Amino acid sequence: MSSTRILLVEDDPVAALLVEDLLHAEGLECIGVAANGAEAIRLATARQPDLAILDIVLPGGMDGIETAHALAGLGAIKVLYLTSSTDEATFIRARATAPVAYIAKPFADVEVRQAITVALDRLALEQRLETLVAERTADLVAALHDSREISTAVGLLMARHGVGPEEAFARLRQQARSERQRVADLARALIRDVNAS
Numbered sequence: 001m002s003s004t005r006i007l008l009v010e011d012d013p014v015a016a017l018l019v020e021d022l023l024h025a026e027g028l029e030c031i032g033v034a035a036n037g038a039e040a041i042r043l044a045t046a047r048q049p050d051l052a053i054l055d056i057v058l059p060g061g062m063d064g065i066e067t068a069h070a071l072a073g074l075g076a077i078k079v080l081y082l083t084s085s086t087d088e089a090t091f092i093r094a095r096a097t098a099p100v101a102y103i104a105k106p107f108a109d110v111e112v113r114q115a116i117t118v119a120l121d122r123l124a125l126e127q128r129l130e131t132l133v134a135e136r137t138a139d140l141v142a143a144l145h146d147s148r149e150i151s152t153a154v155g156l157l158m159a160r161h162g163v164g165p166e167e168a169f170a171r172l173r174q175q176a177r178s179e180r181q182r183v184a185d186l187a188r189a190l191i192r193d194v195n196a197s
Helices: 013-025 037-047 064-072 088-095 109-161 165-178 183-196
Strands: 005-009 029-034 051-054 078-083 101-104
Touching: 005 013, 005 037, 013 029, 013 109, 029 037, 037 051, 037 064, 051 064, 051 109, 064 078, 064 088, 078 088, 078 109, 088 101, 101 109, 109 165, 109 183, 165 183
Parallel strands: 005 029, 005 051, 051 078, 078 101
Antiparallel strands: none
């Protein structure tokens, strides 16, 4: 968990100190404390947090919800609200930012710890999913490349032997088996041989 970078956006110095202490006690890295939205954006741009813990009522013309929208434009930064704003309209606005939690002040340490744990679990899951998607995409690209080469080799065999596509593919597959090769590797070799002659 210590590699997760957390930005705290809180204008109340006492509340900020309490949350910072809680983060440090959990072994989490607080990359900075911002007292307003503009400062939060500057810190996030420079230090690239994974999670932002935001108060909603902030000085300076940009509230925590507007700040969360701006942070979303900087990358995949999860948002956790710690706020005294509990009215329905504010909650609805906050929900539009897809926060991992919305905790009302005053809060218990356990609430914040649990919300951070859930946020970090969600972040780790999303990172695993992104890795899996990237791996599967690479596999699909490779399979598509293999498929194109096999199709090209089948076309060459059709022209060379005057057979249909099924027969040409069957010959390619049979030769690959007898030579203990992948069909795509044999197709590549066939294409190279034809191009070389």
